[in-house]
Amino acid sequence: MKAEIEKYIVANLEIDDAETIAMLIVAYGEALNENCAIIEAAAAAGDRQRAAAAAHALKGASANIGAQPFYEVARDLEKLFRGGGDEAQHLLQQLAELREQFIGEAAH
Amino acid sequence: MVPTYQILAVDDEKFTLVLLQSCLKDENCTLVTCDNALDALEEIKKRPFDVILLDIMLGAIDGFELRKLIRDVNPKLPIIFLTSLMDDIDSRLISRIADDRYSYYLNKTFKKQQLKDKIEHAVTFYREEQEAAKFYRHLDFELGLAREVQRVLLPPWCSLNGDLLSTYLHEPCFRVSGDVFDIIALEDGRHLVFLGDIVGHGVQAALYMSAIQSYLKVQHNSSSSQALEPHEVLNRLGVFFNNNLRGENHMTCLVAIFDFRRNHLVFQNAGHPGIIRCSRREGRAFEVDAQGRGGFPIGWFPKKTYLAEDNVECDFDDDDVFILYTDGLTDLQNEAEEAVDKQVMLDLLGAFTEQTNVIPTPFLLCSALEQIGYSFPKDDVCVAEVRKNPECILSPSTGDGEPPAVMLRLINLSTVEVSRCVEQFGVFVQERTGDDELTTRVELLLSEFLNNVVEHDGETHASVQSGILVVVKIEPPEMVLATILDRRSRAVEEKLNIPENAAEVLEQCNRTLTSSGRGLAIIRTIATSIMRKHFKGLNQTEFVIKAEKPWAS
Numbered sequence: 001m002k003a004e005i006e007k008y009i010v011a012n013l014e015i016d017d018a019e020t021i022a023m024l025i026v027a028y029g030e031a032l033n034e035n036c037a038i039i040e041a042a043a044a045a046g047d048r049q050r051a052a053a054a055a056h057a058l059k060g061a062s063a064n065i066g067a068q069p070f071y072e073v074a075r076d077l078e079k080l081f082r083g084g085g086d087e088a089q090h091l092l093q094q095l096a097e098l099r100e101q102f103i104g105e106a107a108h
Numbered sequence: 109m110v111p112t113y114q115i116l117a118v119d120d121e122k123f124t125l126v127l128l129q130s131c132l133k134d135e136n137c138t139l140v141t142c143d144n145a146l147d148a149l150e151e152i153k154k155r156p157f158d159v160i161l162l163d164i165m166l167g168a169i170d171g172f173e174l175r176k177l178i179r180d181v182n183p184k185l186p187i188i189f190l191t192s193l194m195d196d197i198d199s200r201l202i203s204r205i206a207d208d209r210y211s212y213y214l215n216k217t218f219k220k221q222q223l224k225d226k227i228e229h230a231v232t233f234y235r236e237e238q239e240a241a242k243f244y245r246h247l248d249f250e251l252g253l254a255r256e257v258q259r260v261l262l263p264p265w266c267s268l269n270g271d272l273l274s275t276y277l278h279e280p281c282f283r284v285s286g287d288v289f290d291i292i293a294l295e296d297g298r299h300l301v302f303l304g305d306i307v308g309h310g311v312q313a314a315l316y317m318s319a320i321q322s323y324l325k326v327q328h329n330s331s332s333s334q335a336l337e338p339h340e341v342l343n344r345l346g347v348f349f350n351n352n353l354r355g356e357n358h359m360t361c362l363v364a365i366f367d368f369r370r371n372h373l374v375f376q377n378a379g380h381p382g383i384i385r386c387s388r389r390e391g392r393a394f395e396v397d398a399q400g401r402g403g404f405p406i407g408w409f410p411k412k413t414y415l416a417e418d419n420v421e422c423d424f425d426d427d428d429v430f431i432l433y434t435d436g437l438t439d440l441q442n443e444a445e446e447a448v449d450k451q452v453m454l455d456l457l458g459a460f461t462e463q464t465n466v467i468p469t470p471f472l473l474c475s476a477l478e479q480i481g482y483s484f485p486k487d488d489v490c491v492a493e494v495r496k497n498p499e500c501i502l503s504p505s506t507g508d509g510e511p512p513a514v515m516l517r518l519i520n521l522s523t524v525e526v527s528r529c530v531e532q533f534g535v536f537v538q539e540r541t542g543d544d545e546l547t548t549r550v551e552l553l554l555s556e557f558l559n560n561v562v563e564h565d566g567e568t569h570a571s572v573q574s575g576i577l578v579v580v581k582i583e584p585p586e587m588v589l590a591t592i593l594d595r596r597s598r599a600v601e602e603k604l605n606i607p608e609n610a611a612e613v614l615e616q617c618n619r620t621l622t623s624s625g626r627g628l629a630i631i632r633t634i635a636t637s638i639m640r641k642h643f644k645g646l647n648q649t650e651f652v653i654k655a656e657k658p659w660a661s
Contacts, residue, residue: 012219013131020130031123056165060192061123063216 001069001098002105008066024065029106031061032070036099039077043088051088052081069098113137113231114156118148118174119163119190124216128161131220137227145169149177157185158231164191164201172204175211184210184237186230192216210234251283254314258284261321264575265595265646266468267291268518271368271500272299275577276492277470277644279436279485286313287434287490288320288361292328294336297369301494302341304361304406305380305434309488316357323348338363338376342406342414350410358407362432368496373430374421376414377402381438384431384454385424386461386469393431393457396422426501429469430494431457436487440477448482468577468593469493471643478644498579513540513582518575519558526558533580540582546655550588553634553651554578560628561594585658590651 002025009015009024035058042051059074061067073095080088115137117128125141132139140157142148145166152160160178164171175187189205192215205211210233214226258280267274269291276289286306294300302324306313327344341363349355364375364383375383377398386393401418424430438448456476460469470491477483498514515536519525530551538547561576577593631638635651642648 013127014220015130020133024127024130027123027126031121053165056192057121060163060216061121063192064124064127066217 001067001102005065005067012066025106028061028065028067029103032058032099032102035061035074036095039095040092043081043092048081048084052078055081067102070095070102073098113158113227115139115159115161115227116148116151116157117141117161117190118143118145118166118171119161120144120165120167121163124163124190131223135224145174145177148174149181152178152181152185158234159227160185160187161190161227162187164189175208179208184234186210186212186234188212188214188226188230190214190216190218251311254284254311254318255280257318258314258321261318261325262289263291264518266518266575266577266593268497268516268577269293269299270297271497272366272494273497273516274301274492274494275468275470276490277474277646279474279489279644280314281309281436281485281488284311284314284317285488285490286310286317287436287488288317288324288359289490289492290321290324291494292324294334294365296334298336298365298367299494300336300341301364301366301432301492302361303380303432303434303490303492304359305436305488305490306359307357307405312357313488316353316359319353320345320348320359323352336365337416338365338374338419339414339416342376342378346406346410346412346414349407353407355407355410358405360405360435364430364432364494366430366494368500371424371426371496372421373424374419376419378414379403379405379408381433381435384433384457385422386429386431386457387425388427388461389425391458391461393454393461395454396420396430426496427498428495429461431469431473431491432494433491434487434489436485436489437474437477437491439486440482440489441484441486442481443484445484447486448477452480453477468643468646468648471646475643511540513584514579515581516577516579518577520575521562523559523562526555526562529578530555530558533578536580537582537588541588541655541659543655543659546588546653546659549634550580550590550653553631553653554580554590556628556630557592557649557651585660586655588653588655590653592649592651594647594649595645 005025005028006021009021015021015024035054038054039051039058042048042054055074055078059071059078062071062074073091077088077091077095080091113136115132117125117139118141119125120143122143125143129139129141140151142151146169148160162171162174166174171189171191178185178187187208187210189211191213202213205213210230212226212230214223262278265275265277270293272291272293274291278285278287278289286308288302288304288306290302292300292302304320306316306320323345342361345361349359360379362375362377362380362383364373366373373396379402382395382398384393385396398420401420403418404412438450438453440448453473456473457469460467460472470493473491474489497516499512499516501512515533517529517532519529533554534547534551537550538544541547558576558578579591579593581589581591583589631651634653636654637652639650640647
């Protein structure tokens with residue numbers, strides 16, 4: 001996933017220096033962690049509005065950087081929290097797995 | 109991006125701000141970032157930005173609310189909404205963005221080139237609009253200045269010169285006019301009246317107008333006007349037009365020379381609408397028969413000359429009124445886009461001949477046309493009346509030697525001028541009525557009213573349009589009519605709160621009495637009736653002052 005993001009940054013955002021790319025991946029990782037934490041906590045507390053807002057923020061950041069899998073899960077979560085559905089568990093699980101994968105790749 | 113842009117990015121997601129900084133770091137722009145609406149507003153108040161990149165879901169104050177606050181500071185500052193909300197294809201969102209002419213949208217999945225293009229487009233449009241607005245402000249200022257120059261070149265709205273009385277209305281279609289009007293007193297006691305209409309509108313026509321108006325003044329000062337005839341004036345103007353103005357335009361015009369000692373008119377028409385004569389004796393208005401003479405406008409045929417045999421001559425009565433006009437008058441349109449029917453105009457003017465008071469016919473005519481719907485000008489309008497000064501008309505009923513029962517004075521706005529004028533009117537009323545008490549009341553009324561005008565209106569009447577025409581008429585056996593014609597703006601009138609009818613006058617006098625005890629309160633106690641009328645920027649105030657007892661006529 002990290003490789004796709006790097007490719008996206010070079011191709012679409014025309015940023016080709018490694019240092020900036022690395023900085024952006026770190027910043028995205030921070031936004032990811034922050035928003036995931038909010039989504040999980042808000043979902044557990046039944047605060048759907050806060051969970052939707054964090055999912056929206058994650059969706060935007062992911063769209064910015066071309067993190068397509070995160071973008072899709074965040075989009076579905078936002079929709080779900082705003083719409084009133086209760087199948088969040090599956091999507092939250094999916095988000096946690098993607099996040100783990102990203103952190104693993106980012107560490108190398 | 110070649111020019112330096114000042115950009116403000118507002119997003120509560122810090123990652124988006126970091127990304128924008130990385131994206132635009134090598135571009136020729138300065139990027140300031142804020143993660144909340146209030147900080148953003150502070151930044152906007154602190155320094156000028158060319159464009160705002162704004163998130164919609166900002167937290168407590170969302171992007172649309174922030175836009176509203178930004179619009180209070182700068183109504184046209186371009187705002188590019190950067191959002192991923194569009195994923196839900198919400199047409200309400202699109203229409204909310206499009207509600208504002210200076211708002212744009214860019215999805216957060218943007219490519220750098222798209223971002224640059226969007227910024228470039230928004231800023232270019234903004235800057236072009238700013239430049240255009242600046243240009244229009246400058247143009248507006250210059251047009252205003254040009255209009256003032258025109259006013260200075262034109263004669264006062266009313267001329268009272270020996271045996272001539274003339275008023276005219278000069279209304280540009282847009283700010284400045286290509287219509288030329290002037291009255292020149294010739295050395296031999298006659299009066300030359302010139303009315304011209306430059307082809308075209310706006311600045312170029314106004315420049316020609318100014319040149320010709322100046323030329324007329326120079327000619328008047330530099331050459332002999334003894335035995336001057338209309339065709340000679342046209343030939344001189346033709347030479348000036350072709351040599352000095354390069355002959356690239358043309359002008360219709362009418363040159364008329366009035367001799368009020370002989371009640372004789374001679375004129376020549378160069379492609380211009382004819383002269384209308386309003387005859388009280390015949391109770392009608394009609395166009396003076398030009399006998400098929402006259403012809404081509406000045407500038408059409410540079411080598412042709414105007415001939416003496418094409419001058420038209422006619423005699424007239426003492427109380428005839430002559431109307432000269434440019435075709436802008438007959439081009440006035442109503443809502444159905446119908447132009448003024450000439451017969452309608454003649455009928456209106458014919459009806460005015462029944463009026464016995466001195467009337468500023470051009471203002472009355474245009475006001476009447478407006479009232480029947482002709483209120484959409486398609487061209488510059490200039491209408492002038494020329495008549496014999498009523499002071500110089502001896503009463504037909506009493507025969508030769510009887511002094512006229514009317515006195516006219518055109519005064520400038522100064523207290524000295526008012527005092528002098530009031531004194532003259534006092535002498536006039538005293539001589540005609542022998543009533544000292546009535547004389548004092550007339551003097552007091554005129555003094556109060558005119559000084560009021562001077563006091564309140566002195567500053568706004570710095571231009572040559574400022575003269576006030578005062579007419580006092582003796583109506584035996586017990587009445588004096590005082591008519592005051594001025595061109596004060598209605599805005600000034602409203603500030604002064606001058607009422608329209610007697611009941612309002614009374615009411616206002618009661619209020620005034622409690623505060624000052626002067627001014628209108630005095631006027632009200634003197635005048636039996638007060639009537640105010642407004643005709644196209646001209647105010648007519650009529651006072652009737654009645655003697656305690658009839659005087660011996």
